[in-house]
Amino acid sequence: MAKIIGGITTAHIPAIGVAMDKGLENEPYYRDLFAIYPPIREWLAEEKPDIAVLFYNDHGLEMFLDKKPTFAIGCAPEYENADEGWGIKPIPPVTGETDLSWHIVNHLIENDFDPTVCQDIKVDHGATVPLTLLWPNFTYKGIKVIPISINCERHPMPKPSRSLAFGKAIGDAIRCWDKDSKVVLLGTGGLSHQLDGPRAGILNAEFDNWCMDKIVSDPEAICQYSNVELVEKGGAQMVEIAMWLAMRGCIEGEVEERMRNYVSPISNTAVGVQLLIPKD
Amino acid sequence: MTNYKMKDIEGTVHFDGEMATKGFYFNKMCYSFNHEENRQAFRDDPEAYMTKYKLSEEQKQAVRDQDINRMLELGGSIYYLAKFAGIFGWNMQVIGGMMSGRTTEEFQAYLDSQGRGKNNG
Numbered sequence: 340m341a342k343i344i345g346g347i348t349t350a351h352i353p354a355i356g357v358a359m360d361k362g363l364e365n366e367p368y369y370r371d372l373f374a375i376y377p378p379i380r381e382w383l384a385e386e387k388p389d390i391a392v393l394f395y396n397d398h399g400l401e402m403f404l405d406k407k408p409t410f411a412i413g414c415a416p417e418y419e420n421a422d423e424g425w426g427i428k429p430i431p432p433v434t435g436e437t438d439l440s441w442h443i444v445n446h447l448i449e450n451d452f453d454p455t456v457c458q459d460i461k462v463d464h465g466a467t468v469p470l471t472l473l474w475p476n477f478t479y480k481g482i483k484v485i486p487i488s489i490n491c492e493r494h495p496m497p498k499p500s501r502s503l504a505f506g507k508a509i510g511d512a513i514r515c516w517d518k519d520s521k522v523v524l525l526g527t528g529g530l531s532h533q534l535d536g537p538r539a540g541i542l543n544a545e546f547d548n549w550c551m552d553k554i555v556s557d558p559e560a561i562c563q564y565s566n567v568e569l570v571e572k573g574g575a576q577m578v579e580i581a582m583w584l585a586m587r588g589c590i591e592g593e594v595e596e597r598m599r600n601y602v603s604p605i606s607n608t609a610v611g612v613q614l615l616i617p618k619d
Numbered sequence: 620m621t622n623y624k625m626k627d628i629e630g631t632v633h634f635d636g637e638m639a640t641k642g643f644y645f646n647k648m649c650y651s652f653n654h655e656e657n658r659q660a661f662r663d664d665p666e667a668y669m670t671k672y673k674l675s676e677e678q679k680q681a682v683r684d685q686d687i688n689r690m691l692e693l694g695g696s697i698y699y700l701a702k703f704a705g706i707f708g709w710n711m712q713v714i715g716g717m718m719s720g721r722t723t724e725e726f727q728a729y730l731d732s733q734g735r736g737k738n739n740g
Contacts, residue, residue: 354710354711367738368737370738371736371737371738372737398698398701399649399650399653399696399698399699399701399702400653403646403647403650404639404643404646404647404696405647421653422653422654422655423653423702424649424652424653424658424701424702424705424706425701425702425704425705425710426705492634492696492698493634493635493636493639493696494625494633494634494635494636495623495635495636533631534697534701534711534714534715535631535632535634535691535697535700535718536630536631536632536688536691536718536719537629537630537631537688537718537719537720538628538629538630538631538719539630539714539715539718539719539726540715540719540726540729540730541733542730542733542734543733544733544734544735567625567626567628567633568626570628570631570633571626571628575631575633575697600736601735601736602735602736602737603733603734603735603736603737604730604731604733604734604737605737606710606711606712607711607712607715607730609735
């Protein structure tokens with residue numbers, strides 16, 4: 340049976356992708372951020388997961404407002420990246436895993452979640468920056484990826500409790516897939532940031548660290564906040580914690596927090612990175 | 620009836636159904652900027668490009684004035700505004716400053732003042 344070997348939270352800020360393109364990882368501005376990634380890459384190299392289930396939000400590359408899914412699952416053999424309009428360099432296609440994608444879709448619908456099913460989508464920096472960070476120099480080609488997107492742009496967005504439950508259902512689906520595969524989960528985005536409006540630039544290190552603690556020990560505690568309360572606490576894009584909740588929901592029971600890094604700000608955003616290992 | 624009205628947060632325009640309706644064509648124009656040929660068409664003749672995408676007169680004026688807060692009030696989504704900003708070479712700190720009434724350097728300093736975990740050297 341398939342096994343979830345761990346979950347990783349990471350930012351997907353475009354500036355990080357640009358910094359990697361330009362080889363700026365050791366510059367003072369970025370050094371403390373990038374310090375966490377080599378140990379995580381070592382862990383990945385030792386554990387050798389076959390599949391990455393990647394929670395991200397599309398920022399208007401594929402999913403415009405004309406047809407905007409609340410939850411969407413990629414079911415394609417390959418996912419292309421493309422020009423997003425402001426200068427991040429597109430990367431070569433990401434390999435999919437259609438069998439597990441369809442298994443997840445079937446399991447979800449059987450268990451009362453009804454996502455949009457996507458056989459042809461482009462993935463944006465929300466997916467490509469984390470893949471590039473974790474498998475640099477295009478080595479992400481060696482892992483199969485299932486991109487799962489959550490609407491974080493236009494209200495109404497799924498309630499935090501719903502994103503957690505969505506993750507739980509996906510975790511159940513992975514655990515009952517009858518192939519001996521190792522699966523790593525990626526919860527991308529967050530933490531506090533607000534890109535828009537006169538309130539742009541707000542950060543909240545205290546709340547971010549509370550969320551990182553709770554992602555480990557008690558993710559339900561984060562669900563006491565509505566999306567608008569998350570906006571109030573951590574800025575308009577704090578709602579991206581939805582992807583962290585979905586990732587954490589996939590893991591049953593307790594987790595060990597193997598690694599953590601918190602660096603703020605990078606670009607306009609607080610960056611939290613964690614490696615979580617299921618205890619059982 | 621379910622109360623889904625979102626609480627007001629100062630300095631923030633919640634991008635909800637009402638705003639998405641108001642800003643649909645504006646956002647559609649900005650979405651088109653994913654393609655270089657469209658960015659170039661806008662650069663060549665912004666008025667014609669805005670008319671082609673059915674922007675309202677108010678939205679056109681906000682673009683002419685480079686008033687990003689006004690674009691947000693008129694239904695712009697920050698996701699697509701980022702693509703608009705890309706045409707002018709403005710990154711998120713530049714437009715963060717424009718929206719919050721700061722210079723880019725002041726905006727960066729404001730971010731840094733709330734920072735943690737970074738030694739900057």
